[in-house]
Amino acid sequence: MQVIVGKSAGFCYGVEKAVNATIKQLESNQEKQHIYCLGELVHNKQVIQKVENLGAKTIENLDEINEKENVKVIIRAHGVPPKIYKEAENKKYQILDLTCPNVLAIHTLAENASREGKYIFLMGHKIHPEVIGIYGCCEKVSVIENEEDIEKAVQEFKLSGKNKIQILSQTTFSVEKFNKYITIIQEKLKDRKQNIEVRNTICNATKQRQEETENLAKQVQYMIIIGGKNSSNTKKLYETAKSKCLNTVCIETAKELELNEIKKKREVIENQNKEFKIGIMAGASTPKESIEEVKRSIK
Ligand code: SF4
Secondary structure, eight states: EEEEEEOOOOOOHHHHHHHHHHHHHHHHHHTEEEEEEESSSSSSSSHHHHHTTTTTTEEGGGGGOSSSSSEEEEEEEOOOOHHHHHHHHTTTTTTEEEEOOOHHHHHHHHHHHTTOOEEEEEEEEEOOOOHHHTTOOOOOEEEETTTTHHHHHHHHHHHHHHHOEEEEOOSSSSSHHHHHHHHHHHHHHHHGGGGGGEEOOHHHHHHHHHHHHHHHHHHOOOEEEEOTTTTTHOOOOOHHHHHHOSSSSEEESSOOOOOOHHHHHHHHHHHTTTEEEEEEEOOTOHHHHHHHHHHHHHO
């Protein structure tokens, strides 16, 4: 049996930076500040447990903070809308801003486009925190999550009085869907094609991971995707792998592995005198330890 772990599996640099900086902050908290993570630091229970054990509290909004002084709020890699910075400032909270530079670059693009009077089509998942953050930087915007949203966005744009469009994307949106939706939008607005500016803001780490997942899934008979159940990039990896390898599972931890099922599949393949190959990929918020644990369990 061969187990192949994708090279790009696990923390991307944005998440790694945020996790390391948070741990460093918590370990050196000599001023005994009350440290809060605004939203889960990463979509991974073990990592959240680790930072909570070091003293951080995870909150969903700033109203949950009771202390009036000595408060530090950590902004995770997904970023937040500008109004959150203002709210924290008004409440005199310190901020440790760990928004990924790639996400900050999209905020700047959205703000500039809005200043130039452009209407924004933002491709992404409507309730994802990163999309909510970017949304807050736009003046006029429609979020396109699936094909059905395109017509609605086109109508909203036509009613807006704007005549230029800036297309942006959530950093972890599917490359395939992004390209497909651009073609549909350009077709629907073919008379104003020259007024549409496309900026593919899908992050390179995401592109690489999606491509590698697809290639790996083609080579193996069983594919394991590791990542949080509410992680957008993990879901996409699962869909990508499943389209190339029917025996694909998505798990958060090694405990969820169906070892008997893997054993049976292995027997079937080896009875055909072939080598059984398992591929492992992991979402951007999966630490190396979780990948190693899965590897150990199947060996
Ligand atoms: S996936 Fe890309 S944009 Fe998102 S945190 Fe990681 S490096 Fe940054």
